[in-house]
Each structure stands twice: as C-alpha cells, then as structure tokens.
Amino acid sequence: QQQVKQSPQSLIVQKGGISIINCAYENTAFDYFPWYQQFPGKGPALLIAIRPDVSEKKEGRFTISFNKSAKQFSLHIMDSQPGDSATYFCAARWGAQKLVFGQGTRLTINP
Amino acid sequence: EPEVTQTPSHQVTQMGQEVILRCVPISNHLYFYWYRQILGQKVEFLVSFYNNEISEKSEIFDDQFSVERPDGSNFTLKIRSTKLEDSAMYFCASSVRVGGLEQYFGPGTRLTVT
Numbered sequence: 001q002q003q004v005k006q007s008p009q010s011l012i013v014q015k016g017g018i019s020i021i022n023c024a025y026e027n028t029a030f031d032y033f034p035w036y037q038q039f040p041g042k043g044p045a046l047l048i049a050i051r052p053d054v055s056e057k058k059e060g061r062f063t064i065s066f067n068k069s070a071k072q073f074s075l076h077i078m079d080s081q082p083g084d085s086a087t088y089f090c091a092a093r094w095g096a097q098k099l100v101f102g103q104g105t106r107l108t109i110n111p
Numbered sequence: 112e113p114e115v116t117q118t119p120s121h122q123v124t125q126m127g128q129e130v131i132l133r134c135v136p137i138s139n140h141l142y143f144y145w146y147r148q149i150l151g152q153k154v155e156f157l158v159s160f161y162n163n164e165i166s167e168k169s170e171i172f173d174d175q176f177s178v179e180r181p182d183g184s185n186f187t188l189k190i191r192s193t194k195l196e197d198s199a200m201y202f203c204a205s206s207v208r209v210g211g212l213e214q215y216f217g218p219g220t221r222l223t224v225t
Contacts, residue, residue, distance in 0.1 A: 032212050036154075043115075043202050043216035044154060089154060097142060097159040097167055097206075099214060104153055 002027060004092050006102025014110050019077040021105045023090035026071065030092035034099070035064065035075050038087045047088075048075070080109045113137045115217035117203050123223045124193055132188045132220045134203030143186045144204040144214060145178065147171065154202065160186065193224045 006023045013019045023033075032051055036044035050057045050064040050073065057064045063076040077084055090102040116135045124130050136143050145157040158168040160178050177189045186205075190197055200219040207213070 034213070036216075041218075043218045046213055046215065049212065091154075093212070095167065097144070097161075098156045098169075099146075099154075100156065101154040 002094055002100050004030075004090055004100050004102040006090050006105060008105060009103065010106040010108070012108045012110060013080045015080065015082060017080050017109075019080045019084065019107055019109070020074055021088050021090070021107070022072065022074045023092075023102050024070075024072045025092050027094075028071070030094060030100070032093035033064070033066065033073050034091050034093075035062075036089045036091060036101075038089065038104075044089060077107075080107075082109045082111050085109045115203055115205055115215055117201075117217040117220050119220060120218065121221045121223070123225065126195055126224055127192050129189065129191050130193055130222065132190075132201050132203075132222070134186045134188075134217055135184050136186055136203065136205030137207070137215060138184070140205035140207050140215075142166075142206040142214075143178075143180070144206075145188045146202045146204060146216070148200040148202065148219075150199070157188075157201075190222075193222075195224050198222055198224045 004025050034049035035047045037047045038044045048059050048062045050066050052068050061078045066073045085108050088105045091099045118133045143160045146154050148154045156169050158172045159166045175191045179187050200221050202219045203217040204214040
C-alpha cells in the first residue's frame with residue numbers, strides 16, 4: 001500500500017512541447033505529494049508540491065494536476081527546454097516524515 | 112541559499128568494513144533523514160531522526176545501520192560490516208520543523224563496496 005507507481009519510465013519531448021509524467025497511489029493516508037528533479041550525480045531537488053485538498057498547482061512552467069478520487073497526480077512541464085532534461089521523481093508523504101518515491105522518469109528534451 | 116552538504120562524495124570500502132557517511136543539514140532544520148538510491152532505481156527511505164532519536168525507520172534499516180547527531184551540526188549514518196548490496200547513493204535530507212513538508216536533499220555520497 002505504500003507504493004507510488006510512476007510512468008512513463010522514459011520520455012522524449014521536442015523543445016517547446018509539453019512533458020507529462022503520471023503517478024498513481026493506493027493509500028489515502030498519503031497527505032503531501034512533491035515532485036523532485038534530479039540531474040546526474042546530484043541529489044533530488046524539490047521542484048513543486050501539492051496537498052490533496054487542491055486540484056492544481058502551478059509554478060512557472062511546472063503544473064501539478066491532482067485527482068483525489070482517481071488517486072492520481074501528474075506533472076506537466078510547459079514549453080519544455082533542453083535544460084529540463086533530467087530524471088523526475090514523484091513522491092508521497094507517509095505519516096509526518098517518510099517520503100515514498102516513484103520509480104522515476106528520465107526526461108529528454110530534444111533541441 | 113542554505114543547503115545540505117555531505118561528505119565524502121565517494122567512498123570505496125571493502126566488504127565487512129565499517130563506514131561513516133556524514134551530513135550537515137540546513138542549520139535551522141529539526142528533522143533529518145537518510146535515503147538510499149541503488150543505481151538506476153528509485154530513492155528509498157531509510158530513517159528519520161528528531162530530537163536525538165530515531166522517529167521512524169524502514170525495513171532496510173536493520174541492525175547494521177545506525178545514525179547519530181554527534182554535535183549541533185553533523186548527522187551521520189554508520190554502516191557496520193558493509194555488504195556488496197550496500198553499494199548505492201546515500202542521500203541526507205532535512206526539513207525545517209516537525210511535520211515539515213519540504214525535505215531538502217544533499218548531493219549524496221556514492222558508496223562502493225568491493
């Protein structure tokens with residue numbers, strides 16, 4: 001039950017396009033859903049996050065859409081740029097502390 | 112901008128040896144965490160630490176692991192008698208307050224057990 005399933009495993013998008021990464025969960029005890037961006041050799045960096053009482057959150061080119069009834073949430077990257085090429089992890093918070101991560105999506109933006 | 116730092120960046124050790132991974136969390140943060148990422152896999156929670164004691168640990172965090180905050184700034188992960196399967200990136204993270212939503216990660220220590 002403490003799982004977060006992420007898809008796709010890899011994604012190639014043309015520069016200027018929209019990148020969409022999806023995550024799903026089962027346990028309704030998760031109460032906070034962050035997205036992390038990770039470049040090779042670096043630690044995960046918090047990108048954007050949402051709580052389940054909100055259906056959408058936008059920060060610049062990054063938007064989280066949250067569907068509580070379907071237990072799904074997604075990250076949309078508008079006007080994708082080559083500098084966005086990285087691995088993206090969705091996560092969900094369990095209890096007060098523990099983050100449960102998805103498998104990751106390797107995003108490549110072609111110039 | 113304050114950040115979590117970790118040392119060393121890369122540690123190579125022989126199977127059976129003990130290693131200590133070090134972290135300096137962001138200075139006003141109160142919750143500290145260790146996560147592990149085996150190459151090509153997802154990030155996995157190991158342990159959380161608050162008020163000088165473990166507040167939660169995963170099934171991965173068995174008796175070979177221990178954590179300590181030896182002073183006001185450092186947070187360490189000790190792995191006793193390392194195994195080949197302990198080879199991974201180990202990330203330290205911290206959050207500002209009890210139940211703090213944002214966890215900030217350090218750059219990681221790559222542990223290679225030979």
